[in-house]
Amino acid sequence: MNVQSKVQSQDVVPRPGPVVDVEQAEAALVEHYPRLVRLAYLVLPPSLGRNRRVLTAHSLTQRALPRARTSADAAAVPAPRSAEGRNGDPGYGFVRLRVLRTALDAGRPLRRRAWPRRSQLPPLLPQVWGLRLFPRSGGADELALDQALSALSGPGRAAFVLRGLERLDDRAVRNMLEAAGAEDPDAALAEADGVAVPAGKDALALLESTEFDPCSLQARPPDLMRRRQHVKAVIAAAAATLVCGALLGLPGGGWAPEGAAAPAYAQNPAGLAALDPGRLTKVPATAWQTSARTDFSVWPARGSLTGDRPLLRRALAVWARPGGSVQVSATPGTQAGAPPGPPQLLYAGEVDQARIVLFYDGLRIVRYAEPKDGTSGAALDFARADGATGPEAGALVVDRADGNVRYLTAPWVRGAAVRNLLKPSAAPMPLDRAPDGVTAPFASPALARDCTSWNALALRDDAGTRLSTDLGELVPAHLTAGRPGAPREAVAADWQHSACSLTSVRSHGVRTVNSWAYARQQLPEGSGAADWACARADTWRGGGARTLALFTAPGGTTAAVAAKSEGTSACGSRDPLVLAGVLWKSRGGTWYVVAAASRQVTSIASSGGARATDNVLAARSRQGARTKLTGRTATGREVGALR
Incomplete structure (x- = not known):
């Protein structure tokens, strides 16, 4: 035994x-x-x-x-x-x-009663x-x-x-x-x-x-703008601390209030109401199904932390009075002020290593983020979203980390996928979504330094599939294609050659970007046909639209930016006319100035004396030559080249 x-x-x-x-x-x-x-x-x-x-x-x-x-x-x-x-x-x-x-x-996971390894x-x-x-x-x-x-x-x-x-x-x-x-x-x-x-x-x-x-x-690099704003905020906070210390040393407890102004925002009744998480607007989960609207106002409150009152209170307080350690950013044309009243709660939950809260006040989307293990390093982001409806209200950026982006999708979205615009023939990659509507992460073009691929978010609902892409805003830019007066929903092939040009409109407050192939030109010496397109990025603030004229050489895979302009009406619904030109070198080594305009332009003239009686022009030139182009319509209207 x-x-x-x-x-x-x-x-x-x-x-x-x-x-x-x-x-x-x-x-x-x-x-x-x-x-x-x-x-x-x-x-x-x-x-x-x-x-x-x-x-x-x-x-x-x-x-x-x-x-x-x-x-x-x-x-x-x-x-x-x-x-x-x-x-x-x-x-x-x-x-x-x-x-x-x-x-x-x-x-x-860490345990409360045990030392971490x-x-x-x-x-x-x-x-x-x-x-x-x-x-x-x-x-x-x-x-x-x-x-x-x-x-x-x-x-x-x-x-x-x-x-x-x-x-x-x-x-x-x-x-x-x-x-x-x-x-x-x-x-x-x-x-x-x-x-x-x-x-x-x-x-x-x-x-x-x-x-x-x-x-x-x-x-x-990390977010350089936020880091710069963080340094400025620290300097401002230090200066404010010195001023407050000096005021505390004045007799009588400091200066008296000026007129009827409240000493602090929190003593304003409207301000107090805006800081109360119990007064947040929380839309029911099924409200969108019976509403005629398809905008952020019918988004339900989602996420695992919608009942976390301390988190919501912190988010509202930081929105009203961001401290010196808070990294604040706002897209161009967006006011970064306090809420005018109790906003609508769109999302509150944990994403990656952060707690995220999304609000909507009818004009702006506001994103508050803090680390899971504390509030140090909190961030506050503002973006305009007034008038957003349909495809423009289909998704919001929840988090960007390590080159990837996650979205919160609208409740009416039935399916999500990722399309590489540079490879339109490739099958879309299905994108998993959590029950609360948050997508799995995928590579964001807004964080990439090169253009070997360009991912777009494809959202499917009852009306079809819509494309949008991350350009560094909370609201992704809606991609369309076709004539400016009647754009349609874009497909990946519409952006195959021009997707890389979107790098020039990142972090510009872009609402929609339309791509329009306005001309096709046979080049001299039997070199083949070149394609001309214009891409117009309209902003949420109305003005400041950017327009690009794009030239794709025969056999080329990426369009070259022939001209660009900001604040012009060219290539837009108000004025769809466009004219642009480039210097092009043939296989035989001869330089040409080649230009193309939209179909309404019936003649093009160059400062070198060349003239064409249709909407395309090709004339011998020399390397480095500067040529002024002018077009005319059938009614005699003069059209200048895009610059």
């Missing part, structure tokens, strides 16, 4: 593995550092955001070295069986296990100030896999990654997860089984793409 008990006890004790010293672990860490960081990045929770995941992955990997000689558990640390020199390396197996364990710990806290090192770092974007397959992994638990992601990236079998994965402290390895394996890899793709190829490589990074 005693002998049998002793034998059974020995059977369950893990067999000690080879001793791993610091030098051996360091050699494995240095040799396989990119792979270990990739493993940590994939296992870390996506809710951290791409920038913090990158820094945390590097921090966890660099802390994986043991402090002294240690023994790897042969039963718990299966020898790697993949290629690249890792076969049977106990140093690599030991370091990999430590990276996996700390990455799983980082995804566990080091991996659950933001990394002390490395730190990067003034930049946002994130891996290069991959394709649609990588994005779909990233969204699928984000829905798994930490052990589930670890099981999928160990299978796909490390090529471990289920038994080895189970041993790894048990050694790393996972509570239910079998459930994690079952979660990993549910991840569907796109047809024709291999999990290893997807996991080894640049989408998940935290060692090949892109650097982007």
